[in-house]
Amino acid sequence: MAEKLVIIGNGMAPGRMLEHLLESVPGRYAVTIFNAEPRVNYDRIMLSPVLSGEKNFEQIIIHGDGWYIKNAITLYKGHKIVAIDRDAKTVTSDHGVVEPYDKLVIATGSVPFILPVPGNNLAGVLSYRDLDDVNAMLLAAQSRTKAVVIGGGLLGLEAAAGLEAQGMDVTVLHLMPTLMERQLDPAAGYLLQRAIEDRGIKVICKANTKAIIGHKKVEGVELADGRIIPATLVVMAAGIKPNAGLAKEAGLAANRGILVDAGMRTSDPAIFAVGECAEVGGHVYGLVAPLYEMARVAAAHLADAKSTAAFVHNDTPTKLKVTGIELFSLGDFADGDDRHEIVLRDASAGVYKRIILKDNRIIGTVLYGETADGAWFNDLKKKQVDITDMRDTLIFGQAYQGGTPLDPMAAVAALPDDAEICGCNGVCKGKIVGAIQEKGLTSLDDVRAHTKASASCGSCTGLVEQLMSLTLGASYNPAAVQPMCGCTILGHDDVRRLIKAKELKNIYAVMQELEWTTSCGCAKCRPALNYYLVCDWPGEYADDYQSRFINERVHANIQKNGTYSVVPRMWGGVTSAKELRAIADVVDKFNIPTVKVTGGQRIDMLGVKKEDLPAVWADLGKAGFVSGHAYAKGLRTVKTCVGTDWCRFGTQNSTGLGIRIEKFMWGSWTPAKVKMAVSGCPRNCAEATCKDVGVICVDSGYEIHFAGAAGLDIKGTEVLGLVKTENEALEVIVALVQMYREQARYLERIYKWAKRVTIDEIRRQVFHNLEKRKGYYDRFVYSQRFAQVDPWSERVSGLHKHEFKPMATIGLAQAAE
């Protein structure tokens, strides 16, 4: 008589197992299946096309009713098994059917992870797992209102795309900073987010769901930061958990999933487990390829007790089934120095490819925008092929072995004709290319003469030259520009112009669109890019702290022994008894070893331990101090003399002007540090003539100086011009600094920038041309709205708490346990 085989769950894994079994030992078992879902075995993967309307349910059925009849399999639809009795060898369904077994297979799959937040059981909150979920979503979509999908992984994005295709207004909330972070590196995550947003789906990353709100029915989602996103439908796609509860209750060994050996046998030799509910070799799986391998192995053992078939772990590539988005991810794509990466970016085509090699063999691949070669890379990886011989061309794919190398001018070639190349004179790409062609221009000077492009500050010279190469071909040979760093062929000026012209508003966008050759930059380019973005997109770009040097990250200066120095701001160098007392108290309380007066008329407390920084700031803050930014590439100090207040030679209120400038400009980031001074008469006690910006007060007004240096280089200032009123002095100084902020290269002091751009050009723009001066001034004022935040009070309030305290302290006893 046939042995009795009972299967719990009728998903894709046991379906495949039965196919193997029917082929190898037909008739060996009398099979009974219990399935909680009231239907036959269908292709769960294809639920997304059903949701988007590209397919219907009939088209995704794997085994129709006829198949069960033909193979004499009993299928209990809508019967959930509630107990396994291993002694009696029976299972019991929720409808009371008791079925004996000789062999049992558990294939209960997974259950969706439901966020433990208030409101998660309101009507209108769904998961995305089976046909019932899809039908419920389709019904909700008829209202064509707003939907929120929680989770920006594979499932969430497919759900979002499907709902959008059904006419809903969809927002995706994702906890991590980039989408699908388990499968994609941040660079590809950026491209994916752009593509998703292009379809009209909103994406909010770093979104921490606090609650689902509504009376009886869902009305919206509330985030931890207080934002509320209205919605009539909420889909939770925040992950899955192996469905191992039934097995655990029956006393089978389980961890995350039901533990099985390489032959898919559980701790009870009569019971097997296959599919997402099984845990083998420390892994649980959520993609069908390994589940089908489990099915093959389990079938072999059910057919032949002596079978040696064994499950082996293999990486499975991930793809996203959203029409129009090509994405492929495989294996290990983290970098490391025993690994090498090959990166190809084609900005105009939206392509990003990255191959990770170790010992000349592929260990991981991320492809975005063009995935045709995924299978080939997968194959090379599986077979561990040594790729040394094709290394240079590998990234172009199988068909392009021996193909042409990358075009370094692709980024400029791809710019539209109306992209502005020269910011000073407002010249666009089309005009330059047109002039070169029509007038037969062949040298940079000609182009400057005819179009004015790069004739002013000169920062766009590199781009103009690239346009000439592009238009004139090999006959034009530009002078080589010094690249920013090893990650790019572009120089600082080119990068700055392109950030503006292409409206690049985050670091990943810059790296992708400008075809960086590394996946996440280096310590040279990241701080520079962060500054350029902060400067160019105030209010839009979120400062990336991890791309700042430590001094700017902790708002203090690191000293040679790893302690910090703290300098509170003393406006114009003026202090009071109350302030001095507060400083003295802090020094005592925190045992600060050294207190010193700086060259910039400030008080420096040296030797503060990092863990003490927040408490030191809190105390200083209570006394009314803000950060002195003594660490910053930004406005440091405005030194003053006592001017007409006290000095018999004083001509103007130099102290008052210095304080006014400092209060107006503090907090702004600049390419390199900016130090200023105001002296009340030409005797110049505040040493204003060796500063980045200085003012010498005279009877007739204010003489504005700039471009001095008193560090590694020594240089007296240049005179920008004389103005009559304090207001005008402030306006000119602000315009000057803003021009410097917008044009200089990162880490370039004002005097070096001025030498490059010429004193005359700067004077023309910020002194004589009143309209330009006003423009610079207004842009500075706007950006100060986002910059004048006291970083100390921000930190005292708890931002980035673990930055200052160890994340853990391991005591002696604990270390020795």
Place this chain on the structure above:
Amino acid sequence: MRWVLIGSLTDIPRRGARCVETPKGKIAVFRTSEDRVFAIEDHCPHKGGPLSQGIVHAAAVTCPLHNWVISLETGRALGADEGSARTIPVKVESDEIFIALAADSKADRAA
């Protein structure tokens, strides 16, 4: 050797680092942009700079004091510089980070 839980992945920002205090000195724990986690002693082989304060890029950190670039995987200085910092085994299990500590005899007695 024993695994000690030090916190969760989200305690460290991506491309950042945090410190762990141990009886044998500070350990810097790094998280890369791709969520790989490394631990090395917080002491630059050049002049002892606190590596946890550097800029993290790929699987390397640039020391904040004089810009040596240290591999997070091997602790060795990259490029022309020579020297190395001790690495500490780490593992991440469902977002919890553990580091391995050697049970050393001196600490044993102290406990």
